[in-house]
Amino acid sequence: MTAWIWAVWAILHKDLTREFRTWERLVAMASFAILTAILFNYALDRTEVDPARIASGLIWMTVLFSGLLGLGRTFHLEEEEDALVGLLLTPIPREALYFGKVAANAVLLGVIGGLLLGVFGLFFGLEVRGNPWALAGVMALGIVGFTAVGTLFSAISAGTTMGESLLPLLVFPLLVPLILFGGRATALVLSGGPAEALGGPVRMLGAFAVLALVTGGLLFRYVVEE
Amino acid sequence: MTLPPLLEARGLVRDFGPHRAVADVDLTLDVGELMALFGPNGAGKSTLLRLLSGSLRPTEGELHFRGVPFMPGDPRVARQVGVLSHRSFLYRHLTARENLRFYGRLYGVVGLEERVARRLETVGLQARMDHRVATFSRGMVQRLALARTLLHDPALVVLDEPFTGLDLDAALRLSRVLTEVRSDQRAVILVTHDLQRGRELATRVGVMSRGRLEVQAPAHSLDGPGLEALYRRVVEVPS
Numbered sequence: 203m204t205a206w207i208w209a210v211w212a213i214l215h216k217d218l219t220r221e222f223r224t225w226e227r228l229v230a231m232a233s234f235a236i237l238t239a240i241l242f243n244y245a246l247d248r249t250e251v252d253p254a255r256i257a258s259g260l261i262w263m264t265v266l267f268s269g270l271l272g273l274g275r276t277f278h279l280e281e282e283e284d285a286l287v288g289l290l291l292t293p294i295p296r297e298a299l300y301f302g303k304v305a306a307n308a309v310l311l312g313v314i315g316g317l318l319l320g321v322f323g324l325f326f327g328l329e330v331r332g333n334p335w336a337l338a339g340v341m342a343l344g345i346v347g348f349t350a351v352g353t354l355f356s357a358i359s360a361g362t363t364m365g366e367s368l369l370p371l372l373v374f375p376l377l378v379p380l381i382l383f384g385g386r387a388t389a390l391v392l393s394g395g396p397a398e399a400l401g402g403p404v405r406m407l408g409a410f411a412v413l414a415l416v417t418g419g420l421l422f423r424y425v426v427e428e
Numbered sequence: 429m430t431l432p433p434l435l436e437a438r439g440l441v442r443d444f445g446p447h448r449a450v451a452d453v454d455l456t457l458d459v460g461e462l463m464a465l466f467g468p469n470g471a472g473k474s475t476l477l478r479l480l481s482g483s484l485r486p487t488e489g490e491l492h493f494r495g496v497p498f499m500p501g502d503p504r505v506a507r508q509v510g511v512l513s514h515r516s517f518l519y520r521h522l523t524a525r526e527n528l529r530f531y532g533r534l535y536g537v538v539g540l541e542e543r544v545a546r547r548l549e550t551v552g553l554q555a556r557m558d559h560r561v562a563t564f565s566r567g568m569v570q571r572l573a574l575a576r577t578l579l580h581d582p583a584l585v586v587l588d589e590p591f592t593g594l595d596l597d598a599a600l601r602l603s604r605v606l607t608e609v610r611s612d613q614r615a616v617i618l619v620t621h622d623l624q625r626g627r628e629l630a631t632r633v634g635v636m637s638r639g640r641l642e643v644q645a646p647a648h649s650l651d652g653p654g655l656e657a658l659y660r661r662v663v664e665v666p667s
Contacts, residue, residue, distance in 0.1 A: 205536055208533055208536070209533070209534055211533075212530055212533035212534055215530075216519065216522070216526075216530045219522065219526065220519060220521045220522060223521050224521055282519070282520060283515050283516045283517055283518055283519075283520070284513065284515035284516075284517055285517050285518070285519060287483060287513070287515070287517060288511075288517025288518075288531070288576075289517075289534070290483060290501075291481065291482070291483055291506060291509070291511050291517075292506060292531065292534040292535055293503035293504075293506040293507045293534070293535065293536070294503075294534050295503075296501070423501075427485075427500065427501065
């Protein structure tokens, strides 16, 4: 078990070290997220729509779109000098490689999620009326579920000739529950809705994350081997 | 009691669709041996190396490591195999030391910092240990890749065209390290197009053609022209 955790940590540490040196994925994701928020800001007619009422859905849509930009590159990073072959030759369990990648992607998306809350807060005048920790928890659960699915499908799409362009087609249909329950839970926290109403969507987000992690962990080996 | 060979392949076959890349290869490799494998492009040398190193599943046949059957992904075998390909498996944006630390963690190397320093010294890169791989020449990258290959003290070292793109000095240094590796009680299998260099390093030579390991012979039984003649005969190249 210790070796397994050590391997997950090594993958996570390597991916984050590389990212914080190149800023390759974070800059692309952050630029896209900010530009999208600006466009939403101008696209909405504030005399017809109260931005605060639809902000939660817009935040999650933007997290998913910008997240796919970064997740799509997850395994392309390993193509340089055939590093994925090198990783698969090591004795680490394939699941450790998957969970290391999911963890690194979740950290990057967590940064983007935090940035988006700030940007939407600024443009749309959002106010967190509920518990800010509950908002962080909802975001974290949603991001873990999203990265668990996105990392698995990034490995699948990296092995195809269509590459990154295939990723949204594969992933979006699976993310409908995330948009539904993530959006609902975020709206409840932002509006300061009753805590008991939050339980349902949070449980669904948690179940989605667990199911995605377990499925990803089980299937990853078959995706990357040969 | 006789110990089983370090590596044994029996009736190894690998198909890619209708194409048979490796056909019915039998091979044993013992500790202290360095086998140089020659053959024209497309002869199946690299595919055979991938099968022997456990990164590709054979279509037919059996692989045994110290007498125990294994399949790709077997961690017991992966721990004892080091692979150097013409691609380095290294990360350009990490330093030499960070790359070795990373792989050392994955192989569970004990006393990692000391081992990393020693391997960097072996390949003559200790002065550049904190420089990013992106700033390295092709020869330095290949030397660092060799350090990565030997980092976890593998019993079997698999080398696929390690001299590709190296200048004379770098190639000589690599040859020197390989000679030390062989005398270090390991088994080495080396694929190269350089017949003379391969023969000088090897204890045994083999020639592949059309997926078959057509001939194997002790390296000392052949001189330079003899090996070239054998090679031409096997691959049917007119002299």
